[in-house]
Amino acid sequence: MTGSGPRTAKKWPVLLLAAVLTVMPAGCMGVKQVNRISFVTVLGVEPGADGGVRVHALAAIPAKYGSLSPDGASSGVSSAPDYILSAEGADLSDALYKLKRKSARDIQFGHTKVVLFSDELARQGLANQMDFLMRREELQSILWIAITKGSPVPVMKMRTATPEAVGDWLVDIFSQAGSDTAEIIPIMLYQFYDYMFEPGTTPYAAVIEPLPDEQTLTAKEMAVFGSDKLLGTIPAEDVKYVSLLRNSKVLPTTFTLPEEQISFVLLNENSKIAWRNGRFKVRLELKLDLDQTSAGEMKANRLADAEAKLNEKAKGEIEKLLAELQRLHADPIGLGERYRLAHGGHLDKDEWLRRLFPEQTFDVQVKAEIQRKGMLE
Amino acid sequence: MKLPMREREVHYPILLFISTICLSITRGVQNSLAISVGRNGIWLFAPCVALVLFGTWLGMRIVRRSQAGSLMSAGAALGSRWWPPVSYLLYSLLFAGGSAYMLLLSGDFFSRTLLYGDSKLLITLGAILICLAATFNIESIARNAHLMTLFILPLFLFVSLLPLKTAQWSYLYPVVDPPDWHDPVAGTAAIMTMFIPLGASTLLMTRMKDKRSFRSLTVLMLAVALFASYMYAMGIATQGLAVTKRIAFMAHGTYGTIRIENFVFERIMFLAMLMWEYMCVLTSAFMVRCAVFCFAQMLSVRLKHYHLMIFAAILIVLLRQAARPQFFLAFTIWVGCYSMLMLAAYPLLLYGWMLARGRKP
Numbered sequence A: 001m002t003g004s005g006p007r008t009a010k011k012w013p014v015l016l017l018a019a020v021l022t023v024m025p026a027g028c029m030g031v032k033q034v035n036r037i038s039f040v041t042v043l044g045v046e047p048g049a050d051g052g053v054r055v056h057a058l059a060a061i062p063a064k065y066g067s068l069s070p071d072g073a074s075s076g077v078s079s080a081p082d083y084i085l086s087a088e089g090a091d092l093s094d095a096l097y098k099l100k101r102k103s104a105r106d107i108q109f110g111h112t113k114v115v116l117f118s119d120e121l122a123r124q125g126l127a128n129q130m131d132f133l134m135r136r137e138e139l140q141s142i143l144w145i146a147i148t149k150g151s152p153v154p155v156m157k158m159r160t161a162t163p164e165a166v167g168d169w170l171v172d173i174f175s176q177a178g179s180d181t182a183e184i185i186p187i188m189l190y191q192f193y194d195y196m197f198e199p200g201t202t203p204y205a206a207v208i209e210p211l212p213d214e215q216t217l218t219a220k221e222m223a224v225f226g227s228d229k230l231l232g233t234i235p236a237e238d239v240k241y242v243s244l245l246r247n248s249k250v251l252p253t254t255f256t257l258p259e260e261q262i263s264f265v266l267l268n269e270n271s272k273i274a275w276r277n278g279r280f281k282v283r284l285e286l287k288l289d290l291d292q293t294s295a296g297e298m299k300a301n302r303l304a305d306a307e308a309k310l311n312e313k314a315k316g317e318i319e320k321l322l323a324e325l326q327r328l329h330a331d332p333i334g335l336g337e338r339y340r341l342a343h344g345g346h347l348d349k350d351e352w353l354r355r356l357f358p359e360q361t362f363d364v365q366v367k368a369e370i371q372r373k374g375m376l377e
Numbered sequence B: 001m002k003l004p005m006r007e008r009e010v011h012y013p014i015l016l017f018i019s020t021i022c023l024s025i026t027r028g029v030q031n032s033l034a035i036s037v038g039r040n041g042i043w044l045f046a047p048c049v050a051l052v053l054f055g056t057w058l059g060m061r062i063v064r065r066s067q068a069g070s071l072m073s074a075g076a077a078l079g080s081r082w083w084p085p086v087s088y089l090l091y092s093l094l095f096a097g098g099s100a101y102m103l104l105l106s107g108d109f110f111s112r113t114l115l116y117g118d119s120k121l122l123i124t125l126g127a128i129l130i131c132l133a134a135t136f137n138i139e140s141i142a143r144n145a146h147l148m149t150l151f152i153l154p155l156f157l158f159v160s161l162l163p164l165k166t167a168q169w170s171y172l173y174p175v176v177d178p179p180d181w182h183d184p185v186a187g188t189a190a191i192m193t194m195f196i197p198l199g200a201s202t203l204l205m206t207r208m209k210d211k212r213s214f215r216s217l218t219v220l221m222l223a224v225a226l227f228a229s230y231m232y233a234m235g236i237a238t239q240g241l242a243v244t245k246r247i248a249f250m251a252h253g254t255y256g257t258i259r260i261e262n263f264v265f266e267r268i269m270f271l272a273m274l275m276w277e278y279m280c281v282l283t284s285a286f287m288v289r290c291a292v293f294c295f296a297q298m299l300s301v302r303l304k305h306y307h308l309m310i311f312a313a314i315l316i317v318l319l320r321q322a323a324r325p326q327f328f329l330a331f332t333i334w335v336g337c338y339s340m341l342m343l344a345a346y347p348l349l350l351y352g353w354m355l356a357r358g359r360k361p
Helices: A008-028 A092-102 A119-124 A127-135 A153-157 A166-175 A189-197 A236-245 A300-328 A335-342 A349-359 B012-024 B027-066 B074-078 B083-112 B119-133 B138-151 B153-166 B184-193 B196-208 B212-239 B250-256 B268-298 B305-322 B327-356
Strands: A037-047 A053-060 A082-089 A106-108 A114-118 A144-148 A204-210 A217-225 A230-235 A254-257 A262-276 A279-290 A362-372
Touching (some): A008 B119, A037 A153, A037 A166, A053 A153, A053 A166, A082 A092, A082 A153, A092 A127, A114 A166, A119 A144, A119 A230, A144 A166, A153 A166, A166 A204, A166 A217, A189 B212, A217 A236, A230 A236, A230 A300, A236 A279, A236 A300, A262 A300, A262 A362, A279 A300, A300 A349, B012 B138, B012 B196, B027 B083, B027 B196, B027 B212, B027 B327, B074 B327, B083 B119, B083 B196, B083 B268, B083 B305, B119 B268, B119 B305, B138 B153, B138 B268, B153 B212, B153 B268, B184 B327, B196 B212, B212 B250, B250 B268
Parallel strands (some): A037 A114, A144 A204
Antiparallel strands (some): A037 A053, A204 A217, A217 A230, A254 A262
């Protein structure tokens, strides 16, 4: 099967042709230099006129980014590290194409890290937008999704104190490489898309809003969805319970007994959710550390009381959260997945959210254990 | 000390291993499987690999008994002079189908990802490059596979393990799911597509004249089936079954879920796809050479470079007509069914015929 055999000397025309093909038509011709490209870091989407969408693209100026500039970041320089291009179109594809009319440079979306949707658009439903984002191969499926109250432009125009670029701020928050808190649960594009279709869970996204000082962004709420439509929000204090019950990575959070003026820091947790005998059993175990700064006059014999009060408080807050989610017909915790597993593996998403989920009853148990007792008398 | 610059022997099962592992994560295998049998696809790889290995074992047994050079020429020993040319033609069509599948897939994939543009242009360039690569003799292609086993495959397998970080295991339940068993023939055909290179097993391995190659092939094919099943399961566990049925390329989506903060290969998906493309070039070149070789054998002529060029031209003309959105999945089923016939049914038929003629293999 060797055919003509190893006649290397006669291979040179073939090798030359392969090299020419590799370098010219299939490879290095028509390459654009990096300084002729605009790299979009954040996309903002809101409803446009006539049922279309309005898109805002936050394009980075490479010299203002520490990781891109050879001289480091431009600390102290007054101009913004990025600029916003906006366009309106019948759909996301149309609007993104129209952005090209407003830029002298090629626009690359491969480095987009975050997509912000206005709450108004999210209430109408994000199915079309998500479908487009997933199908456009240039965009990474690991970009983060977040919601803004009103237009995303004020968030995109914000010049945060540090890091200077709002894109970096959002990446630091969502990647949990910078700020890490259980009160923000980041969600990536592929997860959001997955939860839109999987019967046992529904999408969620942090709500980002600017504060009046024009230097600070905050995530005080989490938006919860049915399949693709925004149904309501839950406050950040409750988001930590969603995080704990989802068995997400353990992140810092606190539990406070206001009357006693004592705070506890979470060391570890374990949650179990099972559907048995016609109802959900929700069990949450918390390992806590008495926060040194608030230890105050606490005596050792008060610890048992504190644990009991914490158990009651957390139980009440979880029951309230579950009732709110039932009212909203949203299931970001993934209770439907437990229900599906307990019922042979099949579940209709609509039936679960509309009829079954609101009917469920919960037996919530919380067991807090104060592991470190700090400087006690 | 003089370094050994030339190996004495090429281990062909490695070439078959690299080719099948490359095909195992393609869109035609994984996406067609998700659409036709859902979660059942996770375990369906096991009976399919057993069937293919059984067919290969029968083929090698027939070849050894008839003392022919390959399964294609074994028919001559049974007294029919028409059998070998027909047999070579049938296998040539199998490899041509496999080549066309790979070129359609690569052209379509790269026209949507790294080199956004006209898929027909990329299919044309791909066919030219692959046919140029196929001008290297089969030993060179096999040695290239050896190098890939050393330098490409370990990193590729390592990257393939990373989706374990993002897996949601409950998505795999129930693994045996009768309501999802929509089209078992299409599902089996989809898996059989990845075993097309095994059609060349009797052409290549009888040269080694020992049983070691079949043992090695068995182990490597079981490993490929395990890998394919793992990647299929990871696709469902990371993206959910509903999404895997909707997206264009399941394995690409699975690699896309990997995120490694502050790592040089932060876009690890790109790295995995780059390594996969190296294997695609090798696999396509191997199948093109096999297709043209079988055709030349049918005509009883020696393989020449211009045969490869003619084949490239035919491929380009046909594939440019076939580059349509819905054609690809249908083509996968045809090629898969044909692969099932040639890898399992054909050796069984030949074996039965030999038995009927009283020549027990």
